[in-house]
Amino acid sequence: MCETDVDPLPGTPGECVAALEELEALKAHLAARQVRITAHLDDLQPDASDRSVGAQVALARHESPHRGTRLRAMACTLVDDLPHVLAALEQGLINEHRAGTPLGDRALRLAAQRIAMRLDDRAAVKRRERAHRNRHVTSQRRDDGTTQITATLPEVHAAAIMQSLHTRAATEKNLDGEERSFSQVVADLFVARLTGQVTATAVPVALNLVVSAEALLGDSDEPAELVPMHGGAGGPIPASVARQLLTCSPDTSTRIRRLFADTEHLVAMESTSRTFDGLLRQFVTLRDRTCRTPWCNAAIRQHDHITPDHAGGPTSATNGQGLCTACNQLKEEPDWTHTALHRDDLDPHHVQVTSPAGQTTRTRAPDPPGLAPPAPTWIEESPGHWVLTA
Template sequence: MELVFESSLGSPTLTPHGASVRTLRDALTTIPLAAAPEECVDQLEELERLKSAICATQARISGQLDQHRLAQDEARRQLEPRRRRPKPEAGIAKEIGLARRESPHDGRRKLALARALLHDLPETLAALERGDLNERRAEIIASETSCLDAEKRREVDVVVCRDLDGLGDGHLRDLVQREVLRRDEEGWLARHERARAKRRVTGRILGDGMGQLSATLPATDLSLIMASLDAAAETARAQGDERDRSQLVADTLVGRLSGRGRNTPAPTAIKLLVSAETLMGEGDEPGYVFSAGHVPASVARSMVIAAAGHAHSTIQRLFTAPHNGALVAMESSTSFFRGALAEFIKLRDRRCRSPFCSAPIRHVDHVNGRADDGVTSSDNGQGLCEACNYAKEAHGWRHEPHPDPLAVTEVSVTTPTGHVHRSRAPDPPTDQSHPSPAERHVSARLLALAS
């Protein structure tokens, strides 16, 4: 027998289990607000973790509902084997969507997430229950690993969830994509070819005399285009142009595409980070293209070969520490991060280094400021977005590099309330398990010089 509960003006008659959750919800509205700033931050953090734990419980409940509906559908099929019935997934997804006050499309996403968490991603589910990641980031892991079989998916799940602290959406997506590529390069290439066949440019009117241009194209082409537009914007700003960066990028794009631009764009490089083993064909570690993400080893080698004929193409060797694979560099005697040192830090950090932020790097600055006797070195430098760099200078904030020069590049961020967050640089694309004797020797020497 199935019970039907009628709803009146959005106030359903609840089952005992639903009523227990409502009691919890009502209790949350009576929590006393903290008085001191540090207590406010504690409450915010614990409530955020609670939201994640609730999402994990919703996934478990969705899985339970999924099993009930599938079993009911199978029972009906056994009773009436000749009767054609629609697949039950659509109804289940809509039921979940309605319960969560979301569309059927979002209901399908939540159902897919629940199935992934319960069957293939136990570590992600556990992290969600602890509040170490939120539902959106759990969806990133589930979505990016959906192309793998169950065994490989669980492998990625274990690796990715070892240390989630400080990872923003972009850093997390980069990490998952790298681990997927390590296990399924052929699948990536096949999916890329199918997606590449759908490249296109579209436009639509927005109103107020404005329109939107949208291009779907290979990520490496996007990286090159954006690097060229960003370089033009930075040059114009340096020459005193009062337009902001977004306006300059848009105006430069229009000028170049319409033919109204007067200046020929300067040659622009695609920045590709790749291990020496991959470059020489002795390894299959994925490469990393800035503003595009990870690419298979074969694609990275093809990019290097294609660029070899260009006069301005260069290959610059970056060495890694033999004990942990972290990129290392030497100290600079200047007071500002510029030239090769600034470029090195951008290559190492890839995105804004502030915990949980994945915005593009706009500034390279000291971790420990010059006013506090901070040196201009790779260990004491970090790439930040504009907003995070300005926030860093606000009263009560403190950024500190890891005290151990042999540790993985790490920054501790202390907030005005004394709460500490940490940020680690992404692992470089290198095979740490088989460093050559020369690699170990040179890396050790560079570390000694840097310290």
């Protein structure tokens, strides 16, 4: 890709503000253009599912498939149902976020909910029942060594949980010698009650830790990698913390599966089974770490044959990839293809994804700890057609 000259920055505060306003209006206009093109793409593929069209939008905009589906839905809504909102976006009067949530602040949304309930009580009840059926718990790792656990529950249950935690926390906070903050007491109670232990360290835990031999022996401070096996939160951890986990007290009953990444790439494995199971399943998870779909980054839920089993694809590390449930279902949509590109087991594991519109994007399995990540590069596969590899 060729570099372009950078325009000089404004010279005064007033010019900075004026430039920001001008650029914001331009962004809004371009966002409106994306909306119209997205809706037109949807019209051009009447037989394609919403998920398939949304995934194509996601690839083009470097977003996750879930986000792409939402962008497709928003575009169709603006074009078909909210033309005045779209016009305001084109004129730069509102931004893309505001166009996606035209009701604005919380007070207006609550007012709209009250009106909807008043007009159609039965539909509101069904919506609540559907939301209650979709209750779930998720976790998302943060960058500071903590994890955010989110539970989507009926409001009555959520209120009972918070009231119970706060009531008990207020009692413990009043005890002599209690130095924890109220929030810390609530968090510790949350862990203790879910694990059934007074202290969370008494709970048996299985961790999957990918660590270089040098870091394990103390000769390197290269961070290790904590890899979830059941949709939990993983990511890098300091080398000193990894060594501490590996030498922790037997009282914690912590079982740690250590994979020494002292070679350039993890060793491949084969299976005679039609399904990914046992050590091969663990290997693919440890190698891929998150869903292999570009820009998805969701937790691995399913282990997929890149070349399908019914098409003769083997059950092997070379032909395997970790995907979330939604992306694995998307792969079965018409005209979506995945192709393994690497030549042998010692090469980095590359997969090329091709959409119904002819988009091609490559994904690369992350390197084990201890190796410098490759710099992203652009490859011109055909005149004017560039592919980003990383």
